[in-house]
Amino acid sequence: MSGPAPLLEVEGLTKRWPGATAPAVTEVSLAVASGERVALVGASGSGKTTLARLILRLVEPDRGSIRFAGRDLLALRGEALRRIRAELQLVFQDPLAALDPRRRVGAQVADPLRAHRLVPRSGRTAAVAALFERVGLDPALARRYPHELSGGQRQRVAIARALASRPRLLLLDEPVAQLDVSVKAQILDLLERLRREDGLAWLLITHDLGVARAASDRILVMAEGRIVEEGPTAAVLAAPRAPATRALVAAELRLPPLDPRDLSATAPSANPRTT
Amino acid sequence: MRLVPLLELRGLSVSLPAEPAPVRALRGLDLELLPGERLALVGESGSGKSTALLAIAGLLPDEAEITGGRRFPALGREPTPGRDLGLVLQDPFASLDPVLSVGEQIGEVLVAHRGARWAEARRAAVVLLGRVGIAEPEARVDDPPHRFSGGQRQRIAIAMAIAAGPRLLLADEPTSALDTVVQAQILDLLDGLVREQGTALLLVTHDLAVAGRIADRIAVLYAGRLVECGPAALLLRHPRHPYTRALLAIARALEAGTGGPLAAIPGTPPEPGAEPPGCSFAPRCPLAFARCAEEPPAWRGHARDGVACHRADR
Numbered sequence: 024m025s026g027p028a029p030l031l032e033v034e035g036l037t038k039r040w041p042g043a044t045a046p047a048v049t050e051v052s053l054a055v056a057s058g059e060r061v062a063l064v065g066a067s068g069s070g071k072t073t074l075a076r077l078i079l080r081l082v083e084p085d086r087g088s089i090r091f092a093g094r095d096l097l098a099l100r101g102e103a104l105r106r107i108r109a110e111l112q113l114v115f116q117d118p119l120a121a122l123d124p125r126r127r128v129g130a131q132v133a134d135p136l137r138a139h140r141l142v143p144r145s146g147r148t149a150a151v152a153a154l155f156e157r158v159g160l161d162p163a164l165a166r167r168y169p170h171e172l173s174g175g176q177r178q179r180v181a182i183a184r185a186l187a188s189r190p191r192l193l194l195l196d197e198p199v200a201q202l203d204v205s206v207k208a209q210i211l212d213l214l215e216r217l218r219r220e221d222g223l224a225w226l227l228i229t230h231d232l233g234v235a236r237a238a239s240d241r242i243l244v245m246a247e248g249r250i251v252e253e254g255p256t257a258a259v260l261a262a263p264r265a266p267a268t269r270a271l272v273a274a275e276l277r278l279p280p281l282d283p284r285d286l287s288a289t290a291p292s293a294n295p296r297t298t
Numbered sequence: 299m300r301l302v303p304l305l306e307l308r309g310l311s312v313s314l315p316a317e318p319a320p321v322r323a324l325r326g327l328d329l330e331l332l333p334g335e336r337l338a339l340v341g342e343s344g345s346g347k348s349t350a351l352l353a354i355a356g357l358l359p360d361e362a363e364i365t366g367g368r369r370f371p372a373l374g375r376e377p378t379p380g381r382d383l384g385l386v387l388q389d390p391f392a393s394l395d396p397v398l399s400v401g402e403q404i405g406e407v408l409v410a411h412r413g414a415r416w417a418e419a420r421r422a423a424v425v426l427l428g429r430v431g432i433a434e435p436e437a438r439v440d441d442p443p444h445r446f447s448g449g450q451r452q453r454i455a456i457a458m459a460i461a462a463g464p465r466l467l468l469a470d471e472p473t474s475a476l477d478t479v480v481q482a483q484i485l486d487l488l489d490g491l492v493r494e495q496g497t498a499l500l501l502v503t504h505d506l507a508v509a510g511r512i513a514d515r516i517a518v519l520y521a522g523r524l525v526e527c528g529p530a531a532l533l534l535r536h537p538r539h540p541y542t543r544a545l546l547a548i549a550r551a552l553e554a555g556t557g558g559p560l561a562a563i564p565g566t567p568p569e570p571g572a573e574p575p576g577c578s579f580a581p582r583c584p585l586a587f588a589r590c591a592e593e594p595p596a597w598r599g600h601a602r603d604g605v606a607c608h609r610a611d612r
Contacts, residue, residue, distance in 0.1 A: 067448065067477045173566060174343065203342035203504055208548040208562035215559075230477040236555025257555055274482035276507035278549055282536040 028093060029054035030192055030224050031111075036077055036087035047073040049248040051087070055192065055224050062227045062239030062256060064271060070248035071228050075196055078226070079113060080104070092191065109139045109188035116197035118177035122169040128180045129155075129165025135188040154183040159213060175206035179213070186217065193218075193225040199234060211237050232260060232275050244268045302372045304465060304498050305331040305354060309366035312349050312358065321570040323349035325522040326366065330601045333372050333465065336492060336499040338509030338530070340545075341519035344567050347502045350519070351470050354500065355383055373465060381411035384459030384497075386488075388471040390451035393458065394443040400427070400454045401439035407461040426457040431487060449480035453487065460491055467492060470502045485511050506549055510534050515602065518542050521567050521578035523594075528603040538605040541579045577608065585609050 032054045039046040048070045055061045065071045076082050078089060080096060089096040091111055099107060115121060122131055129151050136142040142150045152162035158179040169177055178198065185193060198214070199207040215238065217223065227238050235242055235256060242259050244252040246267030252259060263269045307329040313320040324346040331337050341347040352358050353368060356379065370377055377383050387393050395403055404426055405419030414422065420439065427435035430453040432446075443451055452472060459467060469488065473481040489512050492499045503509055509516050510530055517527035518539065526539040537543045544563045551560045565582045574580060580590040587608070595606045 066479045175566065204506075204545050204548055205342060205563040206566070208551075208560035212559045212562050231552075232478070233549075233552030233555075237552055237557075237560060260555070270479055274479040275553075276478075276482070276485075276505075276511050277553060278507050278510055278546065279531060279535050281546070281550065284536075 029090075030057045030059075030092060031055040031078070031226065032088075032090040033074075033078065034088045034090075036074070036084050036089065038073055038077055038082065038084050046085075046248050048077060048084075051245075051248075051250055053243055053250065053253075055226050057191065057224055058218075058222050059224045059241065060218070060227070060239045061225070062229060062235035062242045063245060064229055064232065064235050064242060065245035065267065066230065066271065069245040069267070071245045072196070073248075074245070075113075075194055075226075075228055078194060079111070106139070109135065109141075110191045111194065112185035112188060112190040112192075113194045113196065114178075114181050114185050114198050115195075116200050118174070118181040119169060121181050122177060124169055126168070127166055128169060128172065128177075132165070132180060132184045132187055135184060139188050141188065150187075151183075154187055157186065157217065158183045159209075173206075174202055175209065178202060178206075178210055182210075182213065182217070186221070189221075191222075191224065193223055195225050195227040195229075195238075197229055197231075198227070200229070200231065207234075214238065230271075232271060236260060244271070301332050303330045304333045304335075304370060304372040305329070305500075306369045306371055307350075307354070307367065308369075310350070310353060310368060311365045312346075312353055313363040314349070314359070315361045316570070319571045320363070322573070323522055323570075324353070325573075327519075327522075327524055328597070328601055329517060329524070329527075331466070331498055331500060334492075334496045334498055336501070336512060336514045338501045338503055338513035338516045339519060340503055340506055340509050340516055342504055342567065344521065344570065345519040346522040347504075347519050348470055349522075351468050351500065351502050354466075355379055355385055355468055357385075377466070378411070380407055380464075381462045382464050382466065384462070384464040384467040386452070386455050386459045386467065386469040386472045388475055390448070390455040391443070393455045394451060396443055399440045399442055400446070400457075404454070404458050404461050407458055411462040422461070423457075426461055427454070429491070430454065430457045431483070432457075449476055449484065452476065452480075452484055456484075456487065456491070460495065460497070463495065464497060466498045466500065468500050468502075471504070472501070473508060474503070474505070481508075488512060506534065506545055518545075521573055523578060524597075524606065525579065526605045526607075528599075528605075538610055539579075539607050540583045540585050540609070577606075 034052045036048055036051040037046055038048045051074055063071050077084050132151050132154055133147050136147055136150055151165055155162040155165055160179050199210050229235055239256045242256040243250050244267055252265040252268045263272045307327050310324055310327040312324040313322050339347045339350060401420050401423040404423035408414040408419040408422055424435045424439050432438055432453060473484050513530045516530045516533045518525050520541050526542050537546050548560050563582050568578055576591045576593050577595050580586040589608050595608045597604050597606050598610055
């Protein structure tokens with residue numbers, strides 16, 4: 024593909040866990056361009072979580088390369104790695120596990136500002152308040168502890184903290200899987216607004232095809248550690264080719280269509296009765 | 299002829315002790331379930347759906363303050379959990395003992411509730427494991443739960459729940475910890491088993507598509523109250539309550555992937571103890587008018603099909 028160099032470029036990534044019969048991730052290559060929304064879907068055990076952990080360098084691959092913003096991520100150490108990590112942030116499924124239960128959430132959102140020396144000490148309270156407002160939280164909530172917030176509020180805190188270091192790529196690992204339907208929609212709308220404002224890109228890991236449809240333009244399907252299908256999200260999900268993609272699409276529960284008389288209605292009305 | 303209901307809730311209210319004030323988890327729930335009927339109780343966190351399930355199972359903590367009625371007319375007596383009621387939870391680890399083999403755990407249900415001897419209970423456990431889709435059940439019956447995948451453990455929990463042939467199966471988010479492919483398999487399994495055995499099913503879920511897959515009837519809860527219930531096919535195609543409409547609009551937008559905002563419902567449900575005096579959904583409702591904030595809407599319709607909304611005037 025021509026055009027500018029991708030923001031994230033993974034090539035031939037392979038990881039086998041000691042003692043495992045098959046590699047968790049085999050020869051995976053993928054690219055995410057600046058500002059692009061890419062979904063990575065697959066069933067449990069398909070290797071998508073291991074792939075995410077490899078990209079974050081939480082585990083080291085056996086083979087392959089990861090380039091981020093033109094730098095060889097696997098060769099970076101120490102300060103250089105820390106600096107580039109500011110631009111690659113993670114938001115994951117359970118914000119309660121991501122947040123320290125003993126510290127006020129405002130202080131935790133301030134952590135990256137301090138660690139990456141982005142904002143002087145005197146400006147931190149105002150910067151945290153601004154981040155809270157960007158993610159739709161009342162800045163007064165900064166003084167609360169994680170358990171004093173709802174699940175949706177905690178996920179907003181986690182997003183605020185991820186945004187604090189001005190990332191270019193978000194790795195979203197099942198970011199709405201534990202949220203209620205109405206909150207899920209709010210968080211997906213929020214992520215999209217922030218992406219447009221900041222020109223963010225993301226790699227969204229999910230097993231929920233609805234979430235992939237809403238929040239990606241391109242989709243990668245993983246099965247048994249390999250990427251088995253790739254393409255524009257709408258096209259791949261409308262006409263899946265790989266057996267793993269077909270299985271995911273077939274398993275998706277679909278609602279019956281809305282009664283056509285209701286499509287334009289704005290006020291609820293009683294059910295028509297036949298008896 | 300009118301069937302005698304298996305389960306009848308009349309004005310069920312439950313308060314759970316909490317600081318600074320008790321949480322009124324359910325505020326006057328009326329519900330009816332016929333023998334063999336499959337009802338989905340749908341709601342978000344704090345709607346009271348899991349409290350309702352625990353109340354029906356008789357498993358609320360002793361400190362819970364319960365008013366209103368819960369009867370089992372078709373049974374004619376208080377049900378015995380395990381024998382008359384089967385229970386399947388979201389996390390199968392919560393219902394499985396990590397140190398006992400799965401065969402011992404399924405067998406125990408039969409020994410305790412059906413007076414089986416251990417040898418026959420073990421043979422029955424093998425048959426049950428086969429019925430819930432565990433391959434080579436003879437070879438797996440002595441394995442402990444951790445030797446099975448998440449989906450398989452949920453199958454085993456289901457085998458335990460149905461072992462004694464209960465009249466009512468209670469399932470609390472049985473598939474929400476599973477990926478979509480396994481979810482579809484488990485729903486197929488539950489569907490087949492309750493049909494074969496004529497077991498009534500009360501399924502608690504936050505997912506209207508899951509409800510639509512398995513239920514004959516759907517009841518939607520919001521902030522401890524029933525806002526709408528009716529036949530599943532009708533409710534999903536022709537929702538009457540603005541809350542049900544909004545939930546379905548989000549679910550359909552995710553299915554269609556048409557892009558653009560998902561038209562999320564603004565705000566959050568009321569904090570426990572801070573429920574507004576009128577309709578609990580009024581502060582988030584696009585159709586609310588003055589009366590909605592002042593007066594809780596009365597139930598329109600009957601016990602099996604109706605809606606609680608001031609806007610639902612005919």
